[in-house]
Amino acid sequence: MNTKAGTPISFAPVEQKIDRVCARVTAPDVPQTRQHVVLSHLIRHIQTAQAARSNAFLREYELNAVSFTALMMLFSSPECALNPSELADATGESRANVTRICDELVSKQLLTRTPNAEDRRRVDLRLALEGDELVQRFLPQMRDRVHNVFNVLSQDERDTLENLLKRVLTELG
Amino acid sequence: MNTKAGTPISFAPVEQKIDRVCARVTAPDVPQTRQHVVLSHLIRHIQTAQAARSNAFLREYELNAVSFTALMMLFSSPECALNPSELADATGESRANVTRICDELVSKQLLTRTPNAEDRRRVDLRLALEGDELVQRFLPQMRDRVHNVFNVLSQDERDTLENLLKRVLTELG
DNA sequence: TTTTGATAGTATCATTTAGAACTAAAACAT
């Protein structure tokens, strides 16, 4: 990923190429397909750019976007606790990766791992005090440096975007 | 919030957690920030799910989503040729990664790599006949199995989504 | 019960990736 500061992310060349794909393909529904491809690539480019921003900021603190998301999901859970598989669902990461991430976070004393008494297959992940403080300290900066790109949209537009994206995600589920 | 119409089942727990984050944080613009975070996570989950779909399909043919995108970007370029750095921009991958991907694709004889006569720093990547055929053969299947999730939206809604996403991406650039 | 299947978590392995260092060539400045 090209994370170099100052490198403009220009989508126009990508879209030109998608247009040329369509020009070369014969199918009954080319314009619609073209738009589907455009939308897919838009989402991919936005997600890539956002991840780059998050990581660039968090790297100064020896964290990454996925670890921070994990901490935030714990921060927001009842009693700041989740099972690994719940955390996997919440973050979108594989369970294997959640195990590794939690290894790291435990070693940094940002969360604790304790066996669950009722179901001995389970493990309880619980945010440590330090992890809680870290989330509270970083959230405002994440807001200013990552999430506020959506301020280019009006409130109505953001509502619309939220609605549309949710419907797409439902279709993918 | 999980009762909100259209909220995908898999995302509802995520949104609940975001709500709890907001409940625990004191800031002047919490509702807006909440929505920004929701939108970021929606985009991330959609992109993850789409990549998983693409890869699941392409793996049968010993390809992955990034390689296929690279082939498609070449397919759509004038004379089916690009430089590695242009390909990096078009796919969103790092130049280092483009080098590796092209190694693979060359070894599969899907594209060729030739030194550029005018600028000897440059390299010309050109889609081979086999690569061209592969793209034409796979595009319809990619459409049916990956891109057509956007069919849940009406044409107007897709236009709106495209417009909104483009503005967000511009802001990230 | 016993067995069969499902679930939770982890360990292992191969793949994918970004970042930094490096080489070569072109562009630019003096």
Next chain:
DNA sequence: ATGTTTTAGTTCTAAATGATACTATCAAAA
């Protein structure tokens, strides 16, 4: 011309990730 800076591409290294296989536990069926 000469030296400096920028650009293109690759190589190398370390990190991140997913797929798979495995163990332990629970649940359900026989």
